[in-house]
Structures are given as structure tokens and as C-alpha cells.
Amino acid sequence: MQRNSEGVDWAIAGPRLFWLSPIFSALVVWIAIGTGQAAEWSLPSSGLTALVILGLMRLLRCRLCMDALLRRDFAAAWAAVLRTPEYRADGYKLPIGENVIGRRWCINIAQSGNILVGATTGYGKSNLLRCLVKRAIESSEIDTVTLIDLKMGVEFSEFASEVKVSHFASTPSEAFAALFAAKVHAEARLKTLPDAGLREWVGPLRIIVIDEVAGLARDRACSALFEWLVNQGRAAGYRIIAATQQPSVDVLPSLIRQGFDTRIALHTATDDHARTILGSLPDHARFDTKRLRKGRAVALYLGKFYLVSISATA
Ligand SMILES: Nc1ncnc2c1ncn2[C@@H]1O[C@H](COP(=O)(O)OP(=O)(O)O)[C@@H](O)[C@H]1O
Ligand SMILES: [Mg+2]
Secondary structure (H helix, E strand, C coil): CCCCCHHHHHHHHHHHHHHHHHHHHHHHHHHHHHCCCHHHHCCCHHHHHHHHHHHHHHHHHCHHHHHHHHCCCHHHHHHHHHCCHHHHHHHHEEEEEECCCCCEEEEEHHHHCCEEEECCCCCCHHHHHHHHHHHHHHCCCEEEEEEEECCCCCCCHHHCCCCCEEEEECCHHHHHHHHHHHHHHHHHHHHHHHHHCCCCCCCCEEEEEEECHHHHHCCHHHHHHHHHHHHHCHHHCEEEEEEECCCCCCCCCHHHHCCCCEEEECCCCCHHHHHHHHCCCCCCHHHCHHHCCCCEEEEEECCEEEEEEECCCC
């Protein structure tokens, strides 16, 4: 798979530096004032002041950090900074391709919700799933990965022995066992949320990746578990990533489809298929899924449409 370019690493590091630079500059000002050096050093005051103000604005927006500062609990304040989205973003961002101007395009799995991938067969669904699985395995914010491929497990066989892969299912009974284990675990997590005062699980996420979800949907027992996980799993820190070549209503009824916030359509044969996957059709011609080449996708992500070139894993 193509690895990141330097510019993209900086784009990810940027928010962290944005946090750190005001904190360091505040430290410099504080030491300079404390040691009486400020006048001698003739600090470039306007730039530093601007950075300090930016840093303070960030701290003010981070309520937990402010609470800890007011209690003079500096360790807790720093821990709160480390828990902000900027610090956690790395592990949640799964880079899967490039946008139209060649910049790395990532899916933030914490924000994306469940992901539905649909396309005519042969246009890159399994490749896209493998891309996501590879990134998920590398990510520090992803706890375990469950892989379900009812076509003898061929698409995911390269990941079968990875430590993070908790279940590798290639038959309906294995898929049932994997989904059942996920449901039991998700329910246990959900029960702990009210006591912790949380509405959604905070911490490493668990991912369930299903290739050709139609096979699963045909199995009554599996489809009930699948439906439960799509609708209730998110709050428990589960994310479902499912691919289908049959984006029809009998495979994915609209109630289940609504549980997928992020939709990715590769090439589709008809507008109807694209509409079933994406939910609605973007009106711009460059988003026409009938004209997409292999590996090109239209993604509906966080409410916007993107044209993405998916990395080839081979
Ligand atoms: N992002 C990509 N870039 C280039 N070629 C791709 C890409 N994705 C898929 N392909 C090509 O298309 C073929 C079919 O891809 P695959 O992921 O198996 O499709 P599907 O699962 O939709 O049937 C692959 O063998 C590969 O040659
Ligand atoms: Mg496939």
C-alpha cells in the first residue's frame, strides 16, 4: 500500500503543535518573568502573546482541563489535554486513499460511525476493506478487529494471525459466534455507561468488518445480531464496516442502512444502486458513480461528498 507523504504527517502533527506551541511559549514567558530575564531577552512579545492567548482559548474550551487547573491538579490538567481530539486523532484516523488534489484522505473512525461500502463486483470493495483493516491493525486506538468473510475467508486470510484480530469467521456458524461475542461484550460495556456518566464509550474502539454482507443477511440468527450491533453497537465503541455488491432493500432494509453514517460507493451499474448506497445522489457530474474507474469512490462522510482514489493494497 502507498505510505503517507511527509506533508500529510505534518497535517496530522499540526493540531498537536498547535496545542504545544502556546504551552511552551507560556512556559518561556513564565520562566523569563520569574528569573527577571524578560527585559534582557527582549522577547518578541506580540507573537508570543498571540500564542499564549490561543493556548488559553484552547484551555478554556477544554472544560476538564480548566476544572483540573482550578483545583491546581496539574497532572489531571495535562491528562485532560492528552484526551482532547487533537491528541487522539492519530489513532482514529485511518488513511485509505487520496482526494482529488492528491492529499491523503482519512476516515476518522471515532466520528464516522458505521461504514457501508457498495459497488458492482470487481471494482474494489474487498480492497477497500483490506485497506481499512490494515490501518485499523496499525492504530493504537483500535482494540480488536473481527473479520467476517463468508467466501471461505479468502479476502482477509492475510490478517488471520494478527494479534488484534479477535475473530476470523469464514462460515455462518463462526460468524454467529463472533457476532454473539461482540453483542455480549457490547451489552456489558453499555451497562457501565450510566454509572460513569457517559452516553458513549470512551477509549479504544472495536471494529467488525464484513465482506459481502448479503451472505450474512440470509442467515436469520446472524442478521438479528448484525442488526442489533449496527443500531446499538456504536455507543458501546463498536464500528461495523460492511461491504455489499447487492445494494438492494432485501439485503439491507432501510432501517439497517440508516445505522450506517458513512457510505462509500465505488462504481455502480445504475443510479438506483448509487442512491441505495449513498442515500441520496450528489448533483455534481463528477460524483457520477456510473463513470468511476476501479478503486475510485464517492464517499458520503460527515455529511459531505468526497471523490476518493482508494489505495491499492497489493
Ligand atoms: N484501489 C485500487 N486501485 C487499483 N486497482 C484496484 C483497486 N481496488 C481494486 N483494484 C483492482 O480490482 C480488482 C478487484 O478488486 P476487489 O477488491 O476484489 O473488488 P470487489 O471486492 O468489489 O469484487 C483487484 O484485483 C484489483 O486488481
Ligand atoms: Mg470482493
